Amino acid sequence: MFSRHRSLLPHLTSSHKPPPPHFSLFSSSQPSNPTPTPNTNTNTNTNNKDNKILSRFHHKDWLTSKEATTLINSLTNPSTALTIFNLYSSRKDYNPTQPFCISLITKLAQSHHFNSIDTLLKSLPRKQHCFTEDFFFGLIKMYAHKANRIDKAIETLFDMPNYGTWPSSKTFNFVLNLLVNNKLYDTVLDVYLSATKLGFEIDACCLNIMIKGLCKRGELEGAFKVFDEFPKLGIPRNERTFCTLMHGLCEKGMVDEAFELLERMQKEKICVDVMVFNVLINGLRKKGKIDEAIEVLEVVMMRNGCYPNESSYQHVLYGLIDFKRFEEGKRVVEKMILKGFVPSYDSFKGLVLGFCREGLVEEVDWGVKGMVRMGFVPRMGMWRQIVKCVVVSKDHVCVSLDGILYDDL
Structure with missing residues (x-):
C-alpha cells in the first residue's frame, strides 16, 4: 500500500488563503451579486445596529x-x-x-x-x-x-x-x-488505519478511495491488493471499484488489462455504466486506437444496454482530431448536436484549424458558424488561419469571407 x-x-500549517467574505458554514454556494459598497449613512446605521446588539451582551439580564x-x-x-x-x-x-x-x-x-x-x-x-x-x-x-x-x-x-x-x-x-x-x-x-479507533467500519466507498489514491500514485500493485481485500472483508465490489481501477490502468497505458476487468464485471454481474465505458474509450484514444474507441462507442455500449453521453462522444472526437480525421470528426459533432450535446470549444477549434490547413473553405465556414451557434467566439489566432485559408482559395474569396464573417454571426 x-x-x-x-x-x-508538508506545509499544512503555513499561511493559508482566506475564504471569500460571504458564505454559510454548511453551504458551498456563494451569493450571485456582490455586496454594494455602503455609503456613510449606511455605515452609521450598520454601526448603530451592531452597537445595539453589543449592548445586549453587556446587559446583566439573563440571555438565552x-x-x-x-x-x-x-x-x-x-x-x-x-x-x-x-x-x-x-x-x-x-x-x-x-x-x-x-x-x-x-x-x-x-x-x-x-x-x-x-x-x-x-x-x-x-x-x-x-x-x-x-x-x-x-x-x-x-x-x-x-x-x-x-x-x-x-x-x-x-x-x-x-x-x-x-x-x-x-x-x-x-x-x-x-x-x-x-x-x-x-x-x-x-x-x-485509524478507522477502528474512530469507530468506523471500512466500507466499499472507503476502499474505492484507497484504490483511487494508489492509482494516482502509480502503485497499481497496491491498488490490486486493496481490490482483493473486498471479498476478505465481506464487502461487495461495485461499478466505482472497477471504474477507478480501470482508470488507473488506462493512465498507465494498460488498456488490455482494463478490458479484462470489464469482462470480470460482466461475469460478476455488476452493472456496467457509462462512466466505465468512457474510461475505456479515453484509454483507447490515448493509446491511438481510435477505431476501437469508435467501436466501443457505437457497438459495445449499445450491446450492453448503455447509452453514450456527451463525454463518450467528446473522447472519440478528440481522438479523430488528433489523427487529422476531420471529416469523421465533423460527423461526430453533427451527431452530438442532434442529440442535444454541446461539443467543446477545443473540438471546434481543432476541426476549424484542421480544415484551414487542408484548404477546405466550405468546411471552415461550417465550423465557424457552428461555433457561434453554440455560443463560442473564435479568437484572433483562429481568425488569422481562417483568413489565410480563404485568401489562398482565390476562387472563393468574396463568397467565403462574406459567409464566414457576416452570415449568421
Whole structure:
C-alpha cells in the first residue's frame, strides 16, 4: 500500500488563503451579486445596529442561547462576532448550543478569525452528545475548503469522539478523499488505519478511495491488493471499484488489462455504466486506437444496454482530431448536436484549424458558424488561419469571407 518515506503533512500549517467574505458554514454556494459598497449613512446605521446588539451582551439580564443566536445572525459586520464571543463566553449564562455555534463559526469564518473558532471548540462541553455529526461535517468542510487548513480538518475528525460523536461514512470518507485529492498519500494511510479507533467500519466507498489514491500514485500493485481485500472483508465490489481501477490502468497505458476487468464485471454481474465505458474509450484514444474507441462507442455500449453521453462522444472526437480525421470528426459533432450535446470549444477549434490547413473553405465556414451557434467566439489566432485559408482559395474569396464573417454571426 502507500509507502511512508515522505513527511505526513508538508506545509499544512503555513499561511493559508482566506475564504471569500460571504458564505454559510454548511453551504458551498456563494451569493450571485456582490455586496454594494455602503455609503456613510449606511455605515452609521450598520454601526448603530451592531452597537445595539453589543449592548445586549453587556446587559446583566439573563440571555438565552436562542436569543444570542438571533443576535449573532443579525450582525451586519462579521468582525463584531469576535467581540460578542468574548463577551458571551465570560457571562454566567453562557450556553454554546449547536445553533449558536453554527451561527458564530459562520461569522468568525467570514471575518477570517479562524483561531477564535479553535478557542470556541475548546470551550464546548465534551462527552455530552450535544453536537451532531452534521455539525462536525460542516466544520471539517469549512476548514478544508474555506480556511484551506487540511490539518485542522483532520484534527476535527479525530476529535469528534471527545464530544461523544462518531464519524459516519460521510465524514470519514470525505476526509479520506480530501487527502487523496491533495496528494497527501502518507496521511491517507494514517487516517485509513485509524478507522477502528474512530469507530468506523471500512466500507466499499472507503476502499474505492484507497484504490483511487494508489492509482494516482502509480502503485497499481497496491491498488490490486486493496481490490482483493473486498471479498476478505465481506464487502461487495461495485461499478466505482472497477471504474477507478480501470482508470488507473488506462493512465498507465494498460488498456488490455482494463478490458479484462470489464469482462470480470460482466461475469460478476455488476452493472456496467457509462462512466466505465468512457474510461475505456479515453484509454483507447490515448493509446491511438481510435477505431476501437469508435467501436466501443457505437457497438459495445449499445450491446450492453448503455447509452453514450456527451463525454463518450467528446473522447472519440478528440481522438479523430488528433489523427487529422476531420471529416469523421465533423460527423461526430453533427451527431452530438442532434442529440442535444454541446461539443467543446477545443473540438471546434481543432476541426476549424484542421480544415484551414487542408484548404477546405466550405468546411471552415461550417465550423465557424457552428461555433457561434453554440455560443463560442473564435479568437484572433483562429481568425488569422481562417483568413489565410480563404485568401489562398482565390476562387472563393468574396463568397467565403462574406459567409464566414457576416452570415449568421
